[in-house]
Amino acid sequence: MKFVFQRNPPILSVRHQFHSQCSSISPQVICKSNLSKEEFVLKILDRRWTLRNPDTKVHQIKVSTLQTQQHCGLLGNVSFSNNSHPSLGENVREWHDDQPSFYIVRDDLLHPLVNGNKARKLDALLPLVEDHLGTDVVTCGGCQSAHAAAVAVSCAERGLKAHLLLRGEQPQVLTGYNLISMLYGTVTYVPRSIYAKREEMLSAHADSLAGSVVCLDDLLEASFIDHNSVKPNFPNLEDGLPSNSKKVVVINEGAGNAVALPGLIRLVQYLSQDHILGKDQPLKIVVDAGTGTTAVGLGIGALCLGLPWEVTAVMLADTIEGYRKQEEHLISELCRCYDVPTTLVESYTGWNIWNVVKGEVEACQQIAQETGVLVDPIYTLAAWELATQLSQEEPKGGAKVVMVHTGGTLGMFGLAQRYKSYFYITFLTIKLIISNRIS
Numbered sequence: 312m313k314f315v316f317q318r319n320p321p322i323l324s325v326r327h328q329f330h331s332q333c334s335s336i337s338p339q340v341i342c343k344s345n346l347s348k349e350e351f352v353l354k355i356l357d358r359r360w361t362l363r364n365p366d367t368k369v370h371q372i373k374v375s376t377l378q379t380q381q382h383c384g385l386l387g388n389v390s391f392s393n394n395s396h397p398s399l400g401e402n403v404r405e406w407h408d409d410q411p412s413f414y415i416v417r418d419d420l421l422h423p424l425v426n427g428n429k430a431r432k433l434d435a436l437l438p439l440v441e442d443h444l445g446t447d448v449v450t451c452g453g454c455q456s457a458h459a460a461a462v463a464v465s466c467a468e469r470g471l472k473a474h475l476l477l478r479g480e481q482p483q484v485l486t487g488y489n490l491i492s493m494l495y496g497t498v499t500y501v502p503r504s505i506y507a508k509r510e511e512m513l514s515a516h517a518d519s520l521a522g523s524v525v526c527l528d529d530l531l532e533a534s535f536i537d538h539n540s541v542k543p544n545f546p547n548l549e550d551g552l553p554s555n556s557k558k559v560v561v562i563n564e565g566a567g568n569a570v571a572l573p574g575l576i577r578l579v580q581y582l583s584q585d586h587i588l589g590k591d592q593p594l595k596i597v598v599d600a601g602t603g604t605t606a607v608g609l610g611i612g613a614l615c616l617g618l619p620w621e622v623t624a625v626m627l628a629d630t631i632e633g634y635r636k637q638e639e640h641l642i643s644e645l646c647r648c649y650d651v652p653t654t655l656v657e658s659y660t661g662w663n664i665w666n667v668v669k670g671e672v673e674a675c676q677q678i679a680q681e682t683g684v685l686v687d688p689i690y691t692l693a694a695w696e697l698a699t700q701l702s703q704e705e706p707k708g709g710a711k712v713v714m715v716h717t718g719g720t721l722g723m724f725g726l727a728q729r730y731k732s733y734f735y736i737t738f739l740t741i742k743l744i745i746s747n748r749i750s
């Protein structure tokens with residue numbers, strides 16, 4: 312798996328430089344097992360899911376290089392068009408075209424509020440909470456956390472209570488995911504100094520709900536040991552506490568738990584079917600990374616299914632060391648629970664450093680207008696840019712590129728509120744164009 316490093320998350324600056332550097336560090340996580348990879352995948356996917364099926368749409372984005380800069384955003388010298396019904400299956404292998412393009416997995420279309428990687432992470436997670444008779448869920452995130460909102464909506468759909476710890480102060484006007492979190496869950500705003508110690512904060516809040524508390528990864532392990540029986544695993548049932556008391560499950564920030572991985576492996580299995588992307592075609596899978604859980608899940612899926620796919624993650628929120636730690640943690644949790652086979656993470660072959668500067672809002676606007684796909688300046692624009700860049704190599708013999716859209720559609724509302732001037736610039740440009748036309 313490859314991580315691409317993006318320094319300074321994107322909103323306030325223009326990306327004008329691109330450096331790359333290679334790392335020779337190749338950490339390997341090796342788990343010994345008697346299971347074959349196929350058996351492992353079968354075992355991990357044999358469970359109850361939130362999504363009725365793993366299906367998703369795949370579109371194809373064609374990239375044209377322009378002679379002159381025609382847009383004011385970061386992607387001003389390229390234009391895009393969207394083929395929303397590309398021929399897949401055999402055609403992915405056979406299709407040769409001089410025009411660069413990339414596929415995009417439209418997971419952003421899965422649900423109006425719970426989409427992208429949020430839907431995939433909760434796919435295995437929520438049935439597990441239900442199977443263990445959980446009543447309440449505690450999780451945390453930034454004020455505009457798509458994860459927190461997704462947990463709140465999904466819990467409400469199942470009759471569970473979501474308690475959301477959001478970083479910082481309550482904004483004067485609620486919008487985007489912040490508004491959704493408030494509508495569907497119980498929100499507590501937490502000072503940044505307390506939020507900095509997330510794990511302590513989550514467990515203190517879970518304890519304050521006066522029920523029995525269980526950690527998600529323990530449920531995962533229990534579900535695996537006694538796979539087919541519904542076995543409540545809360546301490547109070549053994550300790551003689553009333554059985555109608557709350558049973559609280561703690562979900563890490565961004566659902567950065569091992570139990571988020573099966574949903575992503577399920578997505579990889581779906582995509583690798585012969586009539587979608589197939590199993591033989593070398594592919595570069597591009598995804599944006601916050602905690603890195605999505606990228607790790609996709610990587611594990613590809614590895615265990617023996618696919619010639621390379622997962623490249625754009626690192627947006629942590630250092631390479633932080634991502635390595637998270638990757639090792641997730642894999643060791645999986646090993647503990649699932650007896651994972653052989654080497655899961657082969658190596659980090661390199662990463663790039665992007666100095667990010669301004670122009671993202673205009674780039675998102677261009678992409679929306681030319682393709683109908685909404686990306687946000689924080690996460691999905693970064694993956695789009697990398698997919699665009701890698702797609703240029705494909706006609707020269709490079710692997711085909713597939714971007715996984717991680718959703719986060721409503722993030723734009725929060726950003727518009729927070730970074731008014733950037734959205735104002737767009738508005739001002741439109742006003743100037745109009746007044747020039749009038750005069």
Ligand SMILES: Cc1ncc(COP(=O)(O)O)c(C=O)c1O
Nearest residue numbers: 600601602603604605690717719
């Ligand atoms: C739109 C979007 N993309 C990507 C991510 C990061 O995903 P991960 O934490 O699995 O790396 C997030 C965070 O939840 C997100 O909201």
